[in-house]
Each structure stands twice: as structure tokens, then as C-alpha cells.
Amino acid sequence: MSEPFEAWIPPQRQSCPSDLQLDQLQLQELSDALRPGVEKHLEGCGFCAERWRLRAEGAAAFPALQLDQVIDQLHAQTDVRPISSAPKKRRVIVGAIGAAAASLLAALILWPSPPPRIMTKGAMKLRVYKEVQGVGQEILSGAPLRRGDRIRFEITPAPRDSAHPQVMIVSLEPPQKLSVFYPSSGQHSELPAQKSGALPGSIELDDYLGEEWLYLIACDRPFALTALNAKTLRAPPQGCLTDRFLLNKVRSP
């Protein structure tokens, strides 16, 4: 492995258009300045002709890609309309979450309430907030988190609006290891009757690094932890909804 790192690039590709350029050509988004050169290259390069053929096939080139599944999830997860981006900084005392999640520590902290939202019917969304200088800031799925970060969950729509009040938040590690993040009892729980969908309790992240998918399961009736597995989390049974969030724990600088 002592050869120059440039050797990692196959020789035939060193003068070829990049993947992005070919994608943009196929999508008709390649700039006018670059398009003639790329088109001319394609005429004389067998390697790139094959790359082009795969692009021309679109999704058909990838039998494993389930676009319908992706679209269903997108529909479910985009049925949210935020009406305010400015969180109210009302501080509330939250309770301690138990030791149900083996890799987490429970903690009592002060936390502001999340912003109010309006939901359309049929979607349940798991939102995650990180404490930053005493204020809860919503983080995106996959955003880096570090040891010691305190996080809190919110489920929207607010419980009083929900037709799926029985909830649980779990993580799933391959192949089938489930850890319960909420509630601390380890069983499904009816959402507290409150205006906000913020769940009581915050969690302090421990030393474990890597990514971990969190799943929200919300059902219209009680359910058992034993009923959950990778399949039911991805395709919930009738009467249940799921949402997920990538907990991405990175090394502290």
C-alpha cells in the first residue's frame, strides 16, 4: 500500500468525466461549458459508454432499490407543516428516565419546550432536541452527537391530537437487539395528556460511538416489546405508525 494514493483511481477513469458530471448530463443539469466536452468524450470511451448506459436505465439499473417504499416514507414524513421556527424558551423540569437503555444515563435537567407545530392527519414524527447552553435545539437525523450530550424527545402531533397514543422509542442493533429509550418502564406507554408532545426525561449519551437508529412506534392500542423486530419497525402493522431517527455519535474533538 505504499504506492501513491492516486493509484487508487483506475487509470481508465483519470481522463473521464466524473460521476457527478455524467449524472448531471443525464439530468440535463450539466453546464453549457462542460456539456460539449463530456458528450464528445462519451462518443469515444467504451468505459464511459457503460457508465452512461447505467444512468440511462434510471432506477431499473438497481433492482434492489425500492423507490415506492422510499416515496411512501417521504409522504408520511413530509406531512408536517411548521408554523413557527422560534422556540418558546419556557423552562420545564423534566423527570429522570430509567436505566432501560443500557448504554445511556438518566439525568434531571432543565429544558425548554419545543416549538408548537401543526400536523396533518396520519403522520407521527420523532423529533430530537439537544441541550445547548440550557436551551433545547432540534437536531437533524444523522447530525453528530458526542459523549455527554443531553437529548430529549418530542413526538408530534401533540398527544391530545393523536389517534396513536401508545408509544415507545427503541433502538435496533443488528441483528435483533432492541433497547428501549422511552418509556423507562420498558413497556408501551400512553402519551401524557399534555398540550406539547415533549416526552418527560432527558438522556445523557455515553461513550459508545457509531450510529444507531431510533424508532418511534405509535399504535392505536397497547402492544408488547416482544412484538417489535426489524420487520415490524420498517413496515408497521395496521393501527401503528413508525418514524425513525439516526443517532450519530462521533468522537469528541
Add this chain to the structure above:
Amino acid sequence: MDTYIAMGYVPGSNLGRASRVKHEHASAMAHRYGPMIYRRALVLLGNPDDAQDAVQEVLLRALRGEAGFEKRAQISTWLYSITTHYCLNLIRNRSRQAQLRAQHLPPEAALKPGTEALLTVRALLQQAELQEAKAVTYVYLDGMPRAEAAELMGVSVRTIGNLLHSFQTWAREKLQELDRSTEGSEP
């Protein structure tokens, strides 16, 4: 289409129509850009399930108008960049290198460099700094000219060179460590 993505959601009281428009827009985005995102993610992650998850996450971010989408930028450029960022974060935080090595490789042989090199790069990207990892991905994995990588990352060509140099120095040490541990474990 651009305007819609930049705004995120359509405001207005006619929620039924807005929802329908959103659904149609999401479907159109998935059909148009899904294969590109999937291809990109498959090369980096090497696992069809992870690549499909990447398609969903990246499109979701796009539909919500997140992560600093600029109206002037081409959508494909932005999605490509977000996909790379998403995949690298996933790779870099995987705790078990062996898991990576055991994963399936993309079926499109023409799309990837040599298997050994790809696995080595992925293993190194797990621990590399994010900016360095991006530069390495664009230049060494994608075969992208440094100028194009610089434009995509919003930095100068010189910075790309610095990032690659820094990565090379670090990676050589890592690979030497790996070689030594491999030799030590042989009977």
C-alpha cells in the same frame, strides 16, 4: 421545482391541495434523483439497504429545504454533496471495520475502483477528518478533478491539495500500523 425545495413547505390554508402537491413533488424528486443518490450511496456504503436509507434521508432533507440549499445551486450538485456528507458520516462512525469488509459490494463493477482499494479507502474514511474524507472521496474514489472537487466543497484547489496531503500523511501511518498488526497476527 427549485422554489418549492428552497421554501420547504407550501404555506396556505388549502391543506388538502398543499399535501397533494407535496406528495406529487416528493414522488417526482424520488424518480428523478433517487437513482443518482442510490448509486452514489451504494459506491460509498457498499450495502443496498444502507443505500436505500440514504436515498430516503437525503430526499427528506431536500424536501424540507434543510442543510443550506441555495436556490442558485443545481439540485443535483447539492444532493450529491449531501449524499456524500451523509454517507461519510455513516462510514466514519461505524464501530466495526470487519462489518464493512463483510458487506456486499455494488453490483456495478464499472462504477467502482478495485475492490481492495475500495475497502481500504472505506476503512480509512471511518477515522479520517470529515473535510479530508470528502476530498479523498471526490478525488480518489470518484476520480474527480481537483478543481471540480474544490467547487463542490466550496474551497480552493490548493485547499484540496492540502487536505489530500494531510490525509496521505495520516493514512500512510495507519496503513503501516495495519500492516504491522497483520504481520504480527500471522502464525
